[in-house]
Amino acid sequence: MSMTEHDTAVVTSMVEAAVTAPSMHNSQPWKFVLSTGTGVLAVYGDPVRSMPVGDPDNRGLHLGCGAALFNLRVAASHRGWTARPELLPHPSDSWHLADVVLQETGSPESELSALYPAVRQRHTSRFPFSDEEIPTAILDGLRAAALREDCLLTVPGAWHTDTVMELVHDSELFESASTSMREEIATWTRTGRPGEGPSTEGIPSDAFGPKQFGVSAPVRDFDTPHNMPNRAEAVFEKRPQIALLGTAKDRPVDWLRAGQALQRVLLQATLDGLATSLMSQPLEWPELRSFARDPSSATGFVHMLLRLGYGPPGAATPRRPVDEAFTIR
Known part of the structure; x- marks a missing residue:
């Protein structure tokens, strides 16, 4: 054509x-x-x-x-x-x-x-969510959204949620001990200081969210390399409501399917009035990733941890001009 x-x-x-x-x-x-x-x-x-x-x-x-x-x-x-x-x-x-x-x-x-309508409404929220439980009907709809893309979305029970959150906290320790990981993250954060990359990519400081007051937060703290002054503190939910997105196999084609399923779930969650954030930290460490899956689930490999709930929407992060990523021949 x-x-x-x-x-x-x-x-x-x-x-x-x-x-x-x-x-x-x-x-x-x-x-x-x-x-x-x-x-x-x-x-x-x-x-x-x-x-x-x-x-x-x-x-x-x-x-x-x-x-x-x-x-x-x-x-x-x-x-x-x-x-x-x-x-x-x-x-x-x-x-x-x-x-x-x-x-x-x-x-x-x-x-x-x-x-x-949710394509431009969806933003990652690194703010605290309320403790209000998500209705089962909404969670079932999100599971169905993942299935339409040949992926599984599982909502863990209490013990598995605790296990996953322990993995999140362990990954924070791994990250803090890895100079190369911290440096790589720093190259993708934007605070307005000299020498940083383009403002059209990376995580800007207004999307960092508040610092956790007291204990580790269920979101990644992109401010760790910078220690920005006057950043607000907040108390996050005690037991985050999370979901795990996975596939039976772990091949590049499965990763692409999981990416489509992830976005389908995020868009549906946005239309359902949920705030969302992504927790990939434990999945970036081979030593931790295998422990994220529920052994009783058909999911063989977890590709993303989602935090879901009711809370403030996140700030929009910048995008490059479309002509930087799009060529017409």
Whole structure:
């Protein structure tokens, strides 16, 4: 399908929606290339934006690109197009993550297009949540959202929640003892000080959230390398409500599916009025990751820990101009 100028403008708007997806430390590790002659949008991982310390096998990079791919599918449906992805179309090129066949149909896919309002509403919240329990019906809906992308979302019981939170706290100790990990995180945080990277990427200081008062918080403290003065303190919930997203296997194709499932869950949670944050810290350490799974669950490998609840929405993190990540040929 040869694309017109109007078509390319519509696809550009889809990519603008796609790049609002979350990624590890807001690194935005994606590249999109549109072939106007075929109507195929190729999705690539960007090795320049990889994290050799925290994400040595690029699993987190795949999750971020998968989340962006799901946003693309949602935005396409909203515009009355279909977006049919083929994952890992060229095994010899590990950075070529997907080819998406785009076609205008005029008939939105209702389940996908219903999620579109949440695409720009969803932000990671590093603020305290209330102790109000999430209704079972909402949790069941989030589980169903993950299943639609061939992934499992499990809500752990009390003992497993305690185990996972212990892993979060252990990972904080691992992180504090690793100079290379702390330096890598520091390269992706933005406080306005000289020598930092571009303001269009990374975690800005207004998204750090408050410092935990008393004990370890259930969110990563991006301020640790900086110790910013006058940062507010707050008491976080005693028992966070968490969920674990996983798959039976642990291959790059599973990581891409998990990224799409993650974004589907986050968008549905946003529409359900929930605040969300992601806790990847224990999964960045091979010594800890295997202990995150529930041995009684069919989930073989956990890809993300989600913190869910009722609380203030997070601040929007910046995004690069779309033309930095999108090429039209």
